[in-house]
Amino acid sequence: MADECFRRPGLAAVYDRLGPDRRGLDPCLRTAEETGARHVLDIGCGTGVFALLPAGGGIEVAGVDPARAPLDVARGKPGGERVRWIHGDATTLPPLTVDLATITGNAAQEITGPEDWQRTLQGIRAALRPGGRLVFEPRIPARHVWEEWNREATYGVTEIAGAGAVESWGDLLDVSGPLVTSRWTYVFAADGQTLTSDSTLRFRERQEDEAALAAQADVLEDVRDAPDRPGREFVFVARRPETARRGAPPTPRHMEADRTILATKSGATSAGESAWKRSSCSCPVPPSGVRWRRAVPN
Numbered sequence: 001m002a003d004e005c006f007r008r009p010g011l012a013a014v015y016d017r018l019g020p021d022r023r024g025l026d027p028c029l030r031t032a033e034e035t036g037a038r039h040v041l042d043i044g045c046g047t048g049v050f051a052l053l054p055a056g057g058g059i060e061v062a063g064v065d066p067a068r069a070p071l072d073v074a075r076g077k078p079g080g081e082r083v084r085w086i087h088g089d090a091t092t093l094p095p096l097t098v099d100l101a102t103i104t105g106n107a108a109q110e111i112t113g114p115e116d117w118q119r120t121l122q123g124i125r126a127a128l129r130p131g132g133r134l135v136f137e138p139r140i141p142a143r144h145v146w147e148e149w150n151r152e153a154t155y156g157v158t159e160i161a162g163a164g165a166v167e168s169w170g171d172l173l174d175v176s177g178p179l180v181t182s183r184w185t186y187v188f189a190a191d192g193q194t195l196t197s198d199s200t201l202r203f204r205e206r207q208e209d210e211a212a213l214a215a216q217a218d219v220l221e222d223v224r225d226a227p228d229r230p231g232r233e234f235v236f237v238a239r240r241p242e243t244a245r246r247g248a249p250p251t252p253r254h255m256e257a258d259r260t261i262l263a264t265k266s267g268a269t270s271a272g273e274s275a276w277k278r279s280s281c282s283c284p285v286p287p288s289g290v291r292w293r294r295a296v297p298n
């Protein structure tokens with residue numbers, strides 16, 4: 001379930017500006033490079049911050065999200081026409097076959113029910129080609145990051161071009177086992193509007209995600225450390241086992257999926273490819289003139 005921050009147009013529009021440090025995307029970019037992925041699916045793509053990066057390098061990218069507001073923001077970004085944006089989630093995907101699936105920005109934690117999470121993994125598996133990989137990056141529960149989600153520790157003012165100053169802070173509302181509910185408040189100085197966004201996240205133990213992957217016979221290849229938040233996030237790299245024989249011809253489903261994804265977009269330009277190379281393994285730079293004081297929940 002998308003929390004309000006991503007469903008409300010006003011908040012979706014400023015989401016990128018409130019969370020500028022996106023070095024957390026590096027492991028996903030690295031996996032795309034290391035594995036030579038040509039087709040990528042970004043689940044919970046939000047405003048498309050990750051999806052646009054591989055798309056700029058000529059990779060076929062589909063981004064799926066259950067919230068329309070961030071998809072609208074993503075669509076309107078430079079290069080947005082290169083990505084196939086899908087309103088939905090991993091359980092409602094059209095036929096696709098991809099080499100790499102990603103879930104960035106802790107979006108995996110928004111899927112709070114164990115059965116929903118398992119269905120999400122099943123949907124991803126169905127979209128992955130044999131040997132294809134899934135990368136996702138949930139926070140480590142033992143760090144108890146929610147203990148920092150209070151006004152004193154999170155208050156900040158962010159100057160956003162076109163929106164003016166935005167005051168924001170978080171409040172912890174509830175901790176019930178692995179479920180943590182918080183409220184994020186945003187005050188727009190330009191018109192005095194106050195928006196709040198309630199969010200419930202599930203903090204799964206490493207073993208819980210390992211078991212969910214094992215339940216569908218996915219191979220856990222690696223659990224890496226997050227470059228931007230060392231010791232604070234697990235970066236899971238899982239692989240759908242090779243079931244097809246080496247050298248076997250593509251199945252009709254693969255061919256149909258390739259046609260489907262290709263039919264929706266124009267090819268990437270060489271300028272886009274350069275942008276991908278430049279952006280690979282580097283943090284997107286915040287627009288000049290923007291003063292960052294605080295990120296969205298970390």
Ligand SMILES: C[S@@+](CC[C@H](N)C(=O)[O-])C[C@H]1O[C@@H](n2cnc3c(N)ncnc32)[C@H](O)[C@@H]1O
Pocket residue numbers: 001002003006043044045046047048049050064065066067070088089090103104105106107110111
């Ligand atoms: C913290 S944002 C991250 C967005 C993006 N991945 C990024 O890195 O900027 C979480 C996203 O997960 C989406 N989401 C919530 N529930 C979901 C679900 N069941 N399946 C896929 N995405 C979901 C939300 O709508 C939101 O856009």
